[in-house]
Amino acid sequence: MNPSTASSITSSVWTPIRVDLVPFLPNSSPSEGAKLAAAQAIRQACETDGLFLLDYRGWVRTRDVLRVAGPAPSFDIGTTSGGAGKSRSSNRSTEKHVAAETDDSKEAIDHTCMKACGPINRRRLSSYPRVLDAIASFFALPLQEKEALPSLHSQGFSRGYIPVLGESGLKGQFVEWKEGFSMGYESADGGEEGSSEGARDPSAGAAWGQRERADVATRRASSLSPSPQNPLEGPNVWPTSSTALAALRGGGTGKGGTAWREEMQAFFVDMIALSRALSRALSLALGREEGWLEAVCGEGGERISLLRAFHYMSSSSLPPSIPPSRALGSSPHTDWGLFTIILQQRQESIGEEEGDEEEGGLQFRGRPQGARVEAGEEGEELEWVRVPWVAETLIVNCGDFLAMLSERLVAEGKARAGGRREGGREGASERGRRPFHSPVHRVTLSPSRDRTSLVFFFYPSYDTPMPAAGREGL
Template sequence: MDANPTEYTPITLPTIDLSLFSSSKPQSTLLLNSLSTAASTYGAFYVTSSSFTLSDEQAIISATKEFFSLPKEVKESVYYRNGGFVRGYIPMGGESGSERTEMKEAFSYGYDWDNRDPPASVLSPFSNSLEGHNQWGQLVDILGVKWKNVLTDYYAKMMQITKDCIKALEMAIGRDIQQPDKSGETISMIRLFHYFPHLNDGKMIGSSPHTDWGLLTLVLQPNSPRGLQIHYNNQWWDVPSKPGSFIVNCGDYLSLMTGGAVVSPLHRVVSDGESERYSLVFFYYPHYDTCLPSGQGSNLKLSLLMDQSVKYEGNDDDQKKNGTEGVTFGEYINRKWNQVARGDYFV
């Protein structure tokens, strides 16, 4: 299972043009079958959208690099705090899904409450523990209002693109997928990642093998060295970058609600040992109060159902299962972020 990560083995995944699903015209059987097969076989595929241009891609990648190029003390001024609500800066070593040190830093943000009319928490409190303001701190003063606008505009675009992706999936698999309502929109989030080059020595990794907890995950990875891999047919496969497209990973919640018919792929991030890597990841969640599906896919090996706070001793698969009976998705996510926190960074 832990094949040599220096061996480049690209996987072939279909690219789905979401604009083809925007009309009322019947979709081709070939297109629907391609998407359905990808979801049920790999749990991953590429999508493109006419609403996201190469100019948009260049702007958000530039904004990402601007943040990570800031002095350490500036980034550390917007630390996120452990406890479920994750907005702000996560330093290298601050999180891990295993015993390994994950050689990355990140910045997490979500729904822009500041632009609400009236502003959130002025006339009404946040409705759950995963809602709250983004941690901008002095970043806007240093990087400018335009920088912040690029990030918040990207969040709005990702929300719409993901909803379009769900519409396409519903047509492909022939069943409704429970979409987040407004509350789901306000707990979804984006993470900007900066991965450091490192040795693949068993002690360090870009991101530990895991499945994503939510409904869908969309990944933008610039034309860069290898990094993202998915596990299929007892082998790790590289997922190549494709400019202008997103990699879609189906999540644990979606896999559970379909009884495993849709795969939530095991994936990881590795290093070529020499190059930095950047990626932008949009985690699309269902409603906070949505109950986790019970009795469906109980034998599925999903990170959502595992205790990732376990001290591993070198085995990424040695995880303990948690019960889901009567637990809402939001409550579960609070647990999950607590489990993957590492080090003494958080209070």
């Protein structure tokens, strides 16, 4: 597909496959059938569109304790280390203490949660639109405040504020009409290296050390260190001016730079925990054991993973020098990592029909929705397919590394199947597999509305060899 065709009209709206990740969370006590069903759904989505949805319905907050609400929760979106989720039965004892007011009762709550789920992070998000509100408060800062924030960008390393027109995947073809904020794995000393000297908030570093850092350190203690280990590691940078600190908002009623910073850090840790559970599900979807993908990709991938927040501005705000036909929120591209998790801002429909082209937003280059594609078919007509906002879901997008890895597995499976008798069960299953798809995608602009999204890029470890992904010559 030639990226220059990006200006073509979208002709359909995505019909997504929705996945329940609960079976892959620790302490969920799932049946093997539930795991296989989820893995099969992921496999189907990855072999076709390369995208699917994860539900996060069923979780509420009560006095700083996350608990299950309703009979059929999906996954816990970051309550415990390593993405640990709680089954309904594991929450019964916790719910008995929810109304407790005394310090002793609160300690009992903590003990119950620690026993069932591992370390719990207080003040964790229960509704992800709250983190969108937090990042919106950053983008609402005066331009001079955002531009004054230290910005570190070099050869793939990205931290801090991304100014308007600060990047474009297809220079000379499209203008990316957006601004952004980029952050990564927090350093072991609290991540204060990026703060301006003399303007640090000492409580912020302590907060990270006592809560969020514990999650990351639980399974990656050996990889934590205060100094960068490769060119893609480095310090985060945070707003420090009095104007910015007064204007920023954290989750719920939290205000100020400390609350905002903790909100962003907590979301990053949530995404790490979720990515670990998702890696287990993807391993089964690839026809391997649950721990296989993590073993192939090595330890420490979270240290180079990125969380990027984007504010896409409306095309009506373009200056006269930029024609709308040359403006996008993000140019057509694929993601090079393992997978990407996207939280979209709710986009109210402008027209009566779902899929109104006026909305703008994420689109991918895919087959016409509803088209049946058999294994081995190639050369289908592709079109831009719009990804609608769906309540209480996250979008998962397959990356190049995952696609290359699956290519090698499919090739190996076909070679093994060729040596077996026709009709053998294992051989037939492997012959039916197709490589996972890393979709070309873009973000279009709405003519009248701004929108915000948070995008988490989960990568294999920095020193994972490319031969493991099926590219021996690279």
